Amino acid sequence: MAKKQNQNPKQPQVKTQASVTKPVAQPAVATNKVNDKWLVLLLVAVALVVNVPTLRYDYTLDDPYFTKDNPLVRAGVSSIPEFFTHAAYYGVFKNHDASYRPLMLISFAIEKTLFDFNPVVSHLINLIIFALQIFCLYKLLRRVFSNYSAFIPFFIMLLFELHPIHTEVVASVKSRDELLALLFTAVSMLYSFKYIDGNKIASLLVSALFFFLALLSKESSITFVAIMPLTVYFFRDVKMSKILTAVAPYVVMAGIYMAMRAAFIESDGEKVRILVNNNALMAATNYGEKLATALFIQLKYVILLFVPHPLSYDYSYSQIPIISFANPKALLSVVVLLGLLGYALMGLKRKDVFSYCILFYFAGVAITANILVDIGATMAERFVYTASLGFCIAMVFLVVRLLKSDKANLSYATAPRVFMVLVVVSVLYGVKTMAQNEVWKNNLVLYRSGIETAPNSWRAHYLLGVELTRKLNAEKDPNTKKELMREAVEHFNSSGAILTTSDAWLMKGYAFEFGGRDDSAVASYKTTVTLDPGNKQAANNMGAILLRHGNLETAIQVLGKLVAQDTTYNDAVCNLAAAYGNSGNFKESEKYYMIAMRKNPDQPPNVLMSISNIYRFMGDSTNAQKYRALLNSALRAGK
Secondary structure, three states: OOOOOOOOOOOOOOOOOOOOOOOOHHHHHHHHHHHHHHHHHHHHHHHHHHHHHHHHOOOOOOHHHHOOOOHHHHOHHHHHHHHHOOOOOHHHHOOEOOOOOHHHHHHHHHHHHHHOOOHHHHHHHHHHHHHHHHHHHHHHHHHHOOOOOOHHHHHHHHHHHHOHHHHHHHHOHHHHHHHHHHHHHHHHHHHHHHHHHHOOHHHHHHHHHHHHHHHHHOHHHHHHHHHHHHHHHHHOOOOHHHHHHHHHHHHHHHHHHHHHHHHHOOOOOOEOOOOOOOOHHHHOOOHHHHHHHHHHHHHHHHHHHHOOOOOOOOOOOOOOOOOOOOOHHHHHHHHHHHHHHHHHHHOOOOOOHHHHHHHHHHHHHOOOOOOOOOOOOOOOHHHHOOOHHHHHHHHHHHHHHHOOOOOOOOOOOOOHHHHHHHHHHHHHHHHHHHHHHHHHOOHHHHHHHHHHHOOOOHHHHHHHHHHHHHHHHHOOOHHHHHHHHHHHHHHHHHHHHHOOOHHHHHHHHHHHHHOOOHHHHHHHHHHHHHHOOOOHHHHHHHHHHHHHOOOHHHHHHHHHHHHHHOOOOHHHHHHHHHHHHHOOOHHHHHHHHHHHHHHOOOOOHHHHHHHHHHHHHOOOHHHHHHHHHHHHHHHHOOO
16 A cells, blocks of 8 residues: 655655645644544553453353363463473363463463462453553554554454453453463564564564464464465555565464474374364264354354344354255355455455455454364354454444545544444443453353353253352252252253263262262262263262162172272272271271372371271271371361
8 A cells, every 4th residue: 555645744644535735634633643642541441441340250161270270270380391391271181182372371370379369360460461452452553554543443442342242352261362362463463564664674573472472372373374464465565575574484483383282282192082062063964064054153253243142151062053055044154255255355456455354354263163173162252352353443444434534534523423433333332241241250150141142052051050069069058959959950951951971960960969869869970970981980979879878789899890990099999998898898998998098198087087997896906096196197287
């Protein structure tokens, strides 16, 4: 895009529709120059005010996997080397998935070392990162659209920061990966444009550094290898050689990042197979169904960008049914998406801004669309977080074009209707975002919302059942316990009716057990083991209930089979020892208690008491006194 030379050297170069001597042009330029810093401060203030309620929210959904329930993160900064050699979820699940995000994990480890685990601190850090991101994105857009009024990037960012579809990213602590990735990418692109505009090689080095940090935050940042040169092509008239020079650091950093992924998380064969539980597209019977459904999901994203309601934290199987290309929804998706792509390609040569926005959006969702690669989720609003910036740019330019306003001299004085439309949309977005924020207050509120927004999702019902079971375990009032058990079982049944999983049967067993329905609990645990023969928790829980009710022969049979598979499972070994002890077989009881002690000498008081009693029954007063002394010591230590 060629720049017009401004006739007044004291003013910045601006693109005007007519001579700069026209009276209407001068106030707009002066206003932009004076108010630029106040505009960015206003953006940051709005971002903070709208999202400040998140500071009183708890950890929700996957947040604990990266904070209090992650052993590596709990170890603090000493685990930093581990983050570079393992996948993001390795600390919890001990296997490698496709997520390689060491920088995000490092941020949580540093947070743990400095502040321990505190959701207030976690949310505050996310909010600060979000505010910094808004600041840097505004600075980037201000440079990209350097020939336009400062109100162009201002309204783009206002729509972006208030768009309700971004609620999950800001309110969920786990989404720090998205926040860090876009923050570092914005800084990287800003320095790329500094090189384009100023030819300083040092800017390329800074750009490379921040792009590498973005990649280490979240792998989806790799799409900017295409987005960055695309942006330069559309908004700068420079030679292709210069664009290639600017993108070279991105290519190099992407290569290094991919080499690290291959070396650390893809070389050991531990990648997790994607199941229908996590990605409903795996239920497709052929590639045609998978592609048709994936395209329909992309249409749903586009619709949610225009009309962000209803929003949901979950879109698991089978909230979005598998469809074929014979379905009108699939045909509509093809027409809309191909129409957008066709428009973008036709406008590529003339550098039409809407072509840029469409291509930016498509590049932004390329990794998470389940078209190029399969990912571990069907659909999630956070997947369009970065891509939605293209939508916001298009919305502002569309309003300006429809109302025939001057982009270079846009101000309230010159285009009041533009301001009114964009302010009204922003306010509506803001109101919806603040209401949607409340959904993320805690897991119970979040999971109840899922029953309304995703009633056909197995996971929505399952997670609500899990949360109700946790409350049931802590509840003391008998009537409340009964109601919580009834509701939890109801949602586990609903989950199972949509998709049969051993996890739902296991948790239903817990709900029955905590609610005092031991017979139903044993039946649920038995079904769990039938569906998943390797489920140790279900087998141990079943054996413990049988032991508690004096069904010792069956308890020994169930627990003996489990211990034969894994002698390191302390609870099962101790339960088997107790079952033998209660049956009068003190020798076998001693044998298994000693196995437990050798594996873990730091046993709880109830186990030490049982061992002492076993030796007393055997007439071994020396060992009986020894373990009684260990029991007293443990009690004094408050174990």
